[in-house]
Amino acid sequence: MRKQVVGVIGGHNCTVEVEQLAHKLGKKLTKVVDILACGGLSGVMKAVCSGFKTGGGITIGILPSYDKNDANEFVDIALPTGLGLARNVLVVKSADVVVALPGEVGTLSEIAYCLQFGIPVISLNSWDIPGVIKAETVDDAVEKAKKLLKKED
Numbered sequence: 001m002r003k004q005v006v007g008v009i010g011g012h013n014c015t016v017e018v019e020q021l022a023h024k025l026g027k028k029l030t031k032v033v034d035i036l037a038c039g040g041l042s043g044v045m046k047a048v049c050s051g052f053k054t055g056g057g058i059t060i061g062i063l064p065s066y067d068k069n070d071a072n073e074f075v076d077i078a079l080p081t082g083l084g085l086a087r088n089v090l091v092v093k094s095a096d097v098v099v100a101l102p103g104e105v106g107t108l109s110e111i112a113y114c115l116q117f118g119i120p121v122i123s124l125n126s127w128d129i130p131g132v133i134k135a136e137t138v139d140d141a142v143e144k145a146k147k148l149l150k151k152e153d
Helices: 016-029 044-054 084-093 105-117 138-152
Strands: 005-009 035-038 058-063 077-080 097-100 121-124 133-135
Touching: 005 016, 005 044, 005 084, 005 105, 016 044, 016 138, 035 044, 044 058, 058 084, 084 105, 097 105, 097 138, 105 121, 121 138, 133 138
Parallel strands: 005 035, 005 097, 035 058, 058 077, 097 121, 121 133
Antiparallel strands: none
16 A cells, blocks of 8 residues: 655745744644655745654655755655756645645645645645635644545545
């Protein structure tokens, strides 16, 4: 049976509050899934990887550059693509469900890809647009991800 993957998207620059939220989310998601995929850089990506590693999960960073060394220190598997922002498609297509945290238009593009490809996307303090599942708290987001992943089994 193939392993399920959760994707987490959000800004490469974020507030301390969002960083703490991402870390907490990462840690709690390890109780639901073994593998996390993200863009592998700073901000939300670094914080969620840090939390996921704390919980014992495996992290994948899908990088915009050709250099594995661009990945944050909490990425276990760095995949340099050289695709720039086009790598956003790979981030969401690698996931069975995606959780979106606050971010800018890059995050919005990833949400749009999720909607286009039919990948469930949960918004935790992120963009509120039709088709996106809204979560009020980290626990709510994790519970919704858990239910969506069970449907994939």
